Amino acid sequence: MITNEHYKNRPYLGYGLGLRKEHYETVLTERPDVDWFEIISENYMVDGGKPLDYLTRIREHYPMVMHGVSMSIGSTEPLDFDYLKRLKALIKRVQPAWFSDHLCWTGVNGLNLHDLMPLPYTEEAIQHVADRVSQVQDYMGRQMLLENVSSYVSYSASHLCEWEFLREVAERADCLILLDINNIYVSAYNHNFDPYTYLHAIPAERVYQLHLAGHTHENNLIIDTHDHPIADPVFELYAAAIQQFGRVSTMIERDDHIPPLPELLAELDQVRHIAEHQLSDQVA
Amino acid sequence: MTPLAKLQHRFQESVLDPGKAVSTTWISASGRAAPDIQLSIYCHAYRARLREVLANDYPATQTAIGDDHFNALVTDYIDTHPSHYFNLRDFGQHLPGYLADRVQYDAGYQEMHWLVELAEFEWTLGLAFNAADVILFTEQDMAEIPFEAWPELRFIVHPSLHRLEFEWNTPEMWLALTADPPTPVSAVHNQAGSWLIWREQLVTRFRSMPGDEQQALDKVCMGGSFYQICEQLATLMNEEEVPLRAAGLLKAWIARGLIHKAYLNT
Numbered sequence: 346m347i348t349n350e351h352y353k354n355r356p357y358l359g360y361g362l363g364l365r366k367e368h369y370e371t372v373l374t375e376r377p378d379v380d381w382f383e384i385i386s387e388n389y390m391v392d393g394g395k396p397l398d399y400l401t402r403i404r405e406h407y408p409m410v411m412h413g414v415s416m417s418i419g420s421t422e423p424l425d426f427d428y429l430k431r432l433k434a435l436i437k438r439v440q441p442a443w444f445s446d447h448l449c450w451t452g453v454n455g456l457n458l459h460d461l462m463p464l465p466y467t468e469e470a471i472q473h474v475a476d477r478v479s480q481v482q483d484y485m486g487r488q489m490l491l492e493n494v495s496s497y498v499s500y501s502a503s504h505l506c507e508w509e510f511l512r513e514v515a516e517r518a519d520c521l522i523l524l525d526i527n528n529i530y531v532s533a534y535n536h537n538f539d540p541y542t543y544l545h546a547i548p549a550e551r552v553y554q555l556h557l558a559g560h561t562h563e564n565n566l567i568i569d570t571h572d573h574p575i576a577d578p579v580f581e582l583y584a585a586a587i588q589q590f591g592r593v594s595t596m597i598e599r600d601d602h603i604p605p606l607p608e609l610l611a612e613l614d615q616v617r618h619i620a621e622h623q624l625s626d627q628v629a
Numbered sequence: 630m631t632p633l634a635k636l637q638h639r640f641q642e643s644v645l646d647p648g649k650a651v652s653t654t655w656i657s658a659s660g661r662a663a664p665d666i667q668l669s670i671y672c673h674a675y676r677a678r679l680r681e682v683l684a685n686d687y688p689a690t691q692t693a694i695g696d697d698h699f700n701a702l703v704t705d706y707i708d709t710h711p712s713h714y715f716n717l718r719d720f721g722q723h724l725p726g727y728l729a730d731r732v733q734y735d736a737g738y739q740e741m742h743w744l745v746e747l748a749e750f751e752w753t754l755g756l757a758f759n760a761a762d763v764i765l766f767t768e769q770d771m772a773e774i775p776f777e778a779w780p781e782l783r784f785i786v787h788p789s790l791h792r793l794e795f796e797w798n799t800p801e802m803w804l805a806l807t808a809d810p811p812t813p814v815s816a817v818h819n820q821a822g823s824w825l826i827w828r829e830q831l832v833t834r835f836r837s838m839p840g841d842e843q844q845a846l847d848k849v850c851m852g853g854s855f856y857q858i859c860e861q862l863a864t865l866m867n868e869e870e871v872p873l874r875a876a877g878l879l880k881a882w883i884a885r886g887l888i889h890k891a892y893l894n895t
Contacts, residue, residue: 453641
């Protein structure tokens with residue numbers, strides 16, 4: 346059995362939420378019982394104005410982590426050092442517990458699709474991504490977290506499973522993992538694999554953060570829309586993740602149909618209850 | 630090109646130009662959905678995401694022409710101006726220019742010259758919203774400048790400051806179209822005027838300027854000295870009125886957070 350004793354060095358922030366502009370004022374005036382916030386890095390890569398002002402004031406009261414969507418770590422284009430420079434400056438400003446981006450590519454030919462495009466699970470892609478993660482970590486002077494994405498396409502070229510790919514990239518690059526439980530569930534459904542097999546293959550010592558979110562059924566697929574409450578099967582998978590990994594910082598991502606903050610706090614209580622129940626079972 | 634690069638180019642081309650018949654043998658048929666369905670998820674998401682971004686950046690433009698017309702417009706824009714930016718915030722920057730071309734060459738837009746100004750106004754409001762924060766020049770700073778330094782004194786304006794020239798009642802239209810609920814408004818031509826857009830602390834503001842203020846402020850923005858600003862004003866009024874007007878303008882700009890700093894060319 347895995348207990349927290351195994352991962353004493355893993356920082357633990359508790360239960361968090363994605364910081365969204367709809368909640369800025371409530372967060373500042375009511376200081377809700379959220380252990381930490383995750384920010385979307387690109388939302389604050391501006392020169393000044395209101396978003397940065399809110400960020401500064403909220404940061405005074407809450408720990409934060411930074412989550413990016415534009416690093417395009419899997420692209421075959423050269424790394425965008427202009428982007429990385431701005432990211433580094435934001436890291437210096439926010440002093441996050443860690444920063445993350447997605448195991449994906451977002452464009453080639455100087456273009457950006459602004460989507461998290463999946464990679465083929467090949468040896469070539471593993472080496473390509475691992476090399477680039479190492480470059481980023483060298484430039485930033487710290488480890489980064491890579492997140493598994495939801496995917497709707499499977500490549501004929503893939504000869505590995507997604508979990509083998511993720512594990513191998515993380516080990517070769519010596520980076521950490523942000524495991525999105527909803528994304529595992531979505532991709533498992535779309536590509537007909539067992540989400541628990543995925544979970545069990547992930548090296549626990551590298552998992553520093555978990556994402557939870559809602560999804561939508563569409564065209565005989567599940568789409569990772571982040572516009573609904575977390576679905577029951579995702580909660581079940583989360584319980585298994587806590588059983589396997591022990592105490593890991595967990596947060597809810599909601600990006601559309603954003604409800605009033607109390608609704609998300611109630612959902613976060615549900616998350617907390619499930620995790621603490623799993624952990625108390627372990628102690629017992 | 631490596632196999633990975635080839636795959637990414639092929640996938641991207643399919644997303645950018647979904648109408649083009651391309652082979653989908655690179656997509657596995659082992660998933661729950663057929664390859665063309667798998668691909669269509671990305672094609673659809675790409676356009677939906679960018680349409681949403683443009684709707685957020687151009688709410689008055691959307692209300693002015695209606696959802697259907699706006700969707701058709703921005704879908705064309707998305708297809709002709711793919712994003713070169715890491716930040717979605719920058720994606721819509723060419724829409725006013727794109728609209729200007731449409732108004733000039735597309736019969737469907739012939740009567741819509743005002744729409745170009747409206748889009749330009751909305752985009753500029755966004756620029757001011759996200760401009761850098763800087764320390765402001767204050768009346769106290771002004772009082773500390775020795776009398777003899779004034780003629781050669783030059784100013785740096787707040788980075789959020791933008792000047793626009795309108796031929797239409799654009800700000801009035803914007804206010805009406807972004808009201809909740811929107812109020813009826815008509816585009817009125819021959820409303821020539823100079824407008825100032827800037828951010829005062831955290832609040833984005835705009836106002837029209839009289840001709841003398843516009844000329845004086847243009848001089849400031851071009852790096853003109855206080856003496857040159859006065860010279861400019863002297864072309865518009867009696868010389869004895871100039872010192873009072875120049876001082877009054879500067880004081881008002883400082884009070885509204887338009888001046889970042891003053892300096893002397895050494």
